[in-house]
Amino acid sequence: MMAAVIEQPATGGFAFRLSRNRGRIVLGVLIAWLVLWLVTRGMGTLPLGPSQLTDLHRGLNHVNDSIGANRDSSWIFLYFFNEIRLFVDQFVVFIQSLIAQPSYGRPVPVIGWLGVVALVTFVSYAVANIRVALLAGVGFFFLGLQGLWRESMDTLALTLAAVIISLVIGIPLGIWAGLSNRFNRLITPVLDFMQIMPSFVYLAPLTLIFLIGPASATIATLIFAAPPVIRLTAHGIRSAPHDTVEASESLGSTKVQTLTKVLLPAAKRTIVLGVNQTIMAALAMVTIAALIDAPGLGKTVVKALQTLDVGTAFNAGLAIVVMAIVLDRVTTAAATRGRRRPHRTVLLVVGAATLFAIWLSYTYVWAADFSDDLNIGPTIAQATGDATNWVQTTLSPVTNGIKDVFTSVLIDPLQALLAESPWWLIAAVVVVISVVIGSVRAAIVSAVCLGLLVVSGLWQDSMTTLASTLVATVFTMIIGVVVGVWMGRSYHADRIIRPVLDAAQTMPAFVYLVPFLALFAASRFTAIAAAVVYAAPVAVKIVADGIHGVSGTTVEAAVSAGSSTWQTITKVQLPMSVRALTLATNQGLIYVLSMVVVGGLVGAGALGYDVVAGFSQGELYGKGLAAGIAIVLLGVMLDRLTQAAANRTGRGVAT
Amino acid sequence: MRILGITLVAALALAGCSGAKVGDSSGGGGSGASCGTFNLAVNPWVGYEANAAVISYLAEKNLGCKVTKKDLKEEVSWQGFGTGEVDAVVENWGHDDLRKKYIDDQKTGVAAGSTGVKGQIGWYVPPWLAAAHPDILDWNNLNKYADQFKTSESGGQGQLLDGDPSFVTNDEALIKNLKLNFKVVYGGSETALIQAFKQAEEQKKWLIGYFYSPQWLLSEVKLQKVKLPAYTAGCDADPEKIACDYPDYDLDKIVSKKFADAGGPAYQLVKKFQWTNDDQNLVARYIAEDKLSDEQAAKKWVDANPDKVKSWLPTT
Numbered sequence: 001m002m003a004a005v006i007e008q009p010a011t012g013g014f015a016f017r018l019s020r021n022r023g024r025i026v027l028g029v030l031i032a033w034l035v036l037w038l039v040t041r042g043m044g045t046l047p048l049g050p051s052q053l054t055d056l057h058r059g060l061n062h063v064n065d066s067i068g069a070n071r072d073s074s075w076i077f078l079y080f081f082n083e084i085r086l087f088v089d090q091f092v093v094f095i096q097s098l099i100a101q102p103s104y105g106r107p108v109p110v111i112g113w114l115g116v117v118a119l120v121t122f123v124s125y126a127v128a129n130i131r132v133a134l135l136a137g138v139g140f141f142f143l144g145l146q147g148l149w150r151e152s153m154d155t156l157a158l159t160l161a162a163v164i165i166s167l168v169i170g171i172p173l174g175i176w177a178g179l180s181n182r183f184n185r186l187i188t189p190v191l192d193f194m195q196i197m198p199s200f201v202y203l204a205p206l207t208l209i210f211l212i213g214p215a216s217a218t219i220a221t222l223i224f225a226a227p228p229v230i231r232l233t234a235h236g237i238r239s240a241p242h243d244t245v246e247a248s249e250s251l252g253s254t255k256v257q258t259l260t261k262v263l264l265p266a267a268k269r270t271i272v273l274g275v276n277q278t279i280m281a282a283l284a285m286v287t288i289a290a291l292i293d294a295p296g297l298g299k300t301v302v303k304a305l306q307t308l309d310v311g312t313a314f315n316a317g318l319a320i321v322v323m324a325i326v327l328d329r330v331t332t333a334a335a336t337r338g339r340r341r342p343h344r345t346v347l348l349v350v351g352a353a354t355l356f357a358i359w360l361s362y363t364y365v366w367a368a369d370f371s372d373d374l375n376i377g378p379t380i381a382q383a384t385g386d387a388t389n390w391v392q393t394t395l396s397p398v399t400n401g402i403k404d405v406f407t408s409v410l411i412d413p414l415q416a417l418l419a420e421s422p423w424w425l426i427a428a429v430v431v432v433i434s435v436v437i438g439s440v441r442a443a444i445v446s447a448v449c450l451g452l453l454v455v456s457g458l459w460q461d462s463m464t465t466l467a468s469t470l471v472a473t474v475f476t477m478i479i480g481v482v483v484g485v486w487m488g489r490s491y492h493a494d495r496i497i498r499p500v501l502d503a504a505q506t507m508p509a510f511v512y513l514v515p516f517l518a519l520f521a522a523s524r525f526t527a528i529a530a531a532v533v534y535a536a537p538v539a540v541k542i543v544a545d546g547i548h549g550v551s552g553t554t555v556e557a558a559v560s561a562g563s564s565t566w567q568t569i570t571k572v573q574l575p576m577s578v579r580a581l582t583l584a585t586n587q588g589l590i591y592v593l594s595m596v597v598v599g600g601l602v603g604a605g606a607l608g609y610d611v612v613a614g615f616s617q618g619e620l621y622g623k624g625l626a627a628g629i630a631i632v633l634l635g636v637m638l639d640r641l642t643q644a645a646a647n648r649t650g651r652g653v654a655t
Numbered sequence: 656m657r658i659l660g661i662t663l664v665a666a667l668a669l670a671g672c673s674g675a676k677v678g679d680s681s682g683g684g685g686s687g688a689s690c691g692t693f694n695l696a697v698n699p700w701v702g703y704e705a706n707a708a709v710i711s712y713l714a715e716k717n718l719g720c721k722v723t724k725k726d727l728k729e730e731v732s733w734q735g736f737g738t739g740e741v742d743a744v745v746e747n748w749g750h751d752d753l754r755k756k757y758i759d760d761q762k763t764g765v766a767a768g769s770t771g772v773k774g775q776i777g778w779y780v781p782p783w784l785a786a787a788h789p790d791i792l793d794w795n796n797l798n799k800y801a802d803q804f805k806t807s808e809s810g811g812q813g814q815l816l817d818g819d820p821s822f823v824t825n826d827e828a829l830i831k832n833l834k835l836n837f838k839v840v841y842g843g844s845e846t847a848l849i850q851a852f853k854q855a856e857e858q859k860k861w862l863i864g865y866f867y868s869p870q871w872l873l874s875e876v877k878l879q880k881v882k883l884p885a886y887t888a889g890c891d892a893d894p895e896k897i898a899c900d901y902p903d904y905d906l907d908k909i910v911s912k913k914f915a916d917a918g919g920p921a922y923q924l925v926k927k928f929q930w931t932n933d934d935q936n937l938v939a940r941y942i943a944e945d946k947l948s949d950e951q952a953a954k955k956w957v958d959a960n961p962d963k964v965k966s967w968l969p970t971t
């Protein structure tokens with residue numbers, strides 16, 4: 001799924017035209033569903049109360065318990081997991097002692113703030129350009145101004161450790177998946193699992209296997225963060241130009257030579273983009289890892305929210321956003337830089353200055369500890385706290401009304417249709433639609449996923465979650481298309497909106513959920529709103545990219561032929577970026593699903609709540625795990641279906 | 656570019672000539688050789704944080720321990736007893752499931768006595784509602800008001816807002832067995848509950864929900880408890896048939912077996928530690944509302960209560 005992010009809508013073509021027949025069949029199926037729903041409503045809905053368990057759930061509990069009971073005797077712990085834990089622990093502690101924690105008998109880390117700021121600036125300059133380097137330097141200095149230097153460095157240390165390990169494991173796996181179709185087929189579902197499975201499900205078992213400490217936090221982060229780099233590396237290798245590869249082979253190059261001399265250089269840009277996505281994903285785990293004692297900014301957020309201190313939580317969230325934007329811009333610039341390298345002498349001079357700054361920060365207190373006199377954190381916290389209060393009290397009467405209307409017009413009917421239909425009816429509808437708009441393969445995947453949902457014992461919860469997911473995806477796409485078209489057409493709009501999108505993606509959800517709770521109460525609507533905030537940026541970016549990729553001459557031709565702006569957009573730009581639109585829908589869905597658990601924390605109930613409760617209560621662990629798997633099943637089903645539909649549309653255009 | 660680099664170096668060189676050096680005044684760690692490291696779990700609510708703040712303050716200042724606080728959820732903390740990562744949990748709300756698993760079956764944890772704090776779970780309404788309709792505080796009258804509690808989530812019935820999934824709730828059974836025209840809506844987090852009650856009081860909105868005391872919010876918004884049929888021993892034996900109030904919880908401390916067997920000074924402190932709901936609320940308020948750090952809050956309370964503190968510390 002991720003792999004497709006950078007695919008350009010190369011096949012342009014004419015229309016997102018569902019063949020008329022297929023459209024009719026889908027409509028017919030939906031009408032038949034509605035009619036049957038009226039008759040069979042409430043039959044075979046397979047409900048299960050929040051505290052009820054099935055045998056499967058109890059069985060999963062036993063598995064979990066037996067891991068705990070055997071951890072001291074089993075050889076796999078003694079010789080395998082313990083070694084991994086030791087290695088990861090030491091690696092993280094080493095980075096922490098360099099930049100974050102007092103170390104080697106000193107009251108401060110080896111490199112103080114000045115050294116880190118200088119180093120970050122220098123590295124950014126060396127791999128990218130001067131503008132990005134300045135942004136990086138100012139950004140990191142700002143972390144100190146926020147009064148969060150040490151927390152930020154702890155977060156950076158953990159993120160770096162997780163990212164480095166992800167790359168060391170991920171790039172070779174990605175290359176393998178790029179070269180071998182069989183391995184690719186094998187690893188894709190595993191990656192899906194790693195990305196969609198809610199981390200709440202594996203946090204507790206991880207601490208059992210790798211103990212409480214940096215190792216568990218790092219491994220939890222890397223489970224979520226490694227897939228993008230694997231997918232994008234594979235994708236980069238696969239999309240290397242065919243003729244070049246063939247030419248290299250016909251010249252008698254060995255496989256290794258072809259790989260290192262042709263494939264890897266051709267895939268470099270894509271791989272760096274994968275590194276970028278992996279960094280972003282790692283930063284998204286900061287708050288969650290704080291629940292198992294990961295040091296850093298996540299703890300500040302979690303602590304502040306215990307007392308509803310939105311201001312302080314926002315300040316820490318802002319630090320995460322700043323760090324994310326810096327790392328994003330540096331890696332993106334590194335990926336897209338042309339041949340112009342920084343001048344060697346300049347690089348040497350700046351390098352010497354950096355070394356000097358590091359030495360200063362090693363030696364002098366002022367350069368090691370960020371001065372408290374410059375702390376503007378409390379001011380930021382105070383201002384956002386006040387602003388939030390104002391918004392909450394002023395707007396909530398109106399917003400609650402909006403929520404009520406939306407819920408009764410949109411969410412309730414859809415949920416009634418999905419959660420109150422018999423399971424076999426829904427299964428039949430989904431399988432038929434999969435065949436019609438997708439492929440036979442997609443239909444088989446759908447059938448298997450639906451069957452497993454029944455086995456999970458959480459059918460009705462799954463349907464409730466599916467209803468909210470679909471509503472959230474529709475809103476995500478509306479925003480995605482509107483804002484994406486705007487950004488794709490206007491360079492200035494792009495420059496202004498993009499940082500906002502980055503912020504929405506990396507700001508920990510709970511920071512904005514507190515005001516959301518005040519505005520919309522604990523409800524499914526709040527959960528949907530949160531999901532849209534997180535998912536819309538991805539959709540917007542992909543759509544903007546697609547619109548941007550439509551060739552300028554085509555647009556000019558349309559304009560000179562007398563098309564209005566509206567006509568240019570609807571008749572030329574949107575149809576020509578149909579691949580981007582389907583991709584945006586696919587990614588939007590996956591991102592919405594990744595917020596199901598967060599939704600469970602603010603009133604969505606259903607699968608999200610099951611997972612949260614499973615994390616909190618031992619007896620419900622098995623049910624939480626089953627709910628996590630159910631979310632993965634929904635994700636795989638929707639992903640394969642939208643991909644099959646996209647491929648079909650692509651083919652339709654080509655012929 | 657080159658000019659920039661040179662200026663930068665010059666500026667740094669100038670700045671570098673002054674200032675204190677790292678290590679000039681070595682802080683010097685306390686030397687309490689007998690205590691060693693004390694791993695204290697900190698569960699995510701303010702009341703717990705208050706207990707942990709005072710205990711770790713005393714362990715560090717008076718016993719010379721090196722206290723490592725670990726921010727963890729309950730289940731993960733108890734798991735830590737077995738792996739040696741956690742020595743003590745200092746506010747436990749019942750958790751019979753965890754007791755059975757870790758104290759009875761795995762024998763990695765042991766109880767270390769009451770904290771002296773009484774925990775209460777129940778149904779609460781905001782103070783304005785209790786003042787405007789005093790009879791709402793009796794469950795018998797709840798059906799009369801069910802319509803007022805309707806929300807977009809409760810499907811035509813009154814909404815009973817449940818919250819934190821960490822605690823066991825009997826609310827679905829209660830509603831059924833007391834024949835109330837209500838539906839449990841799962842808020843899903845303590846944050847959602849606190850925000851709901853705070854707003855209900857500020858904007859005079861109708862709200863009834865699951866809540867508990869002690870909790871820092873109660874010092875800001877005095878939520879009123881709704882009377883349910885009284886708890887009698889065994890009335891909650893069959894989860895399906897519960898029709899009585901929640902029992903009072905004696906919040907206690909659990910420590911790892913190794914920690915207890917070693918019997919060091921930190922263990923003695925945890926074992927003797929006992930205070931009251933008022934004490935905890937005070938420290939919790941220092942933390943939640945006065946925004947003191949854990950250490951400042953603990954110091955403030957410890958300095959004001961030397962007698963209590965003395966009884967927890969070894970007599971020297």
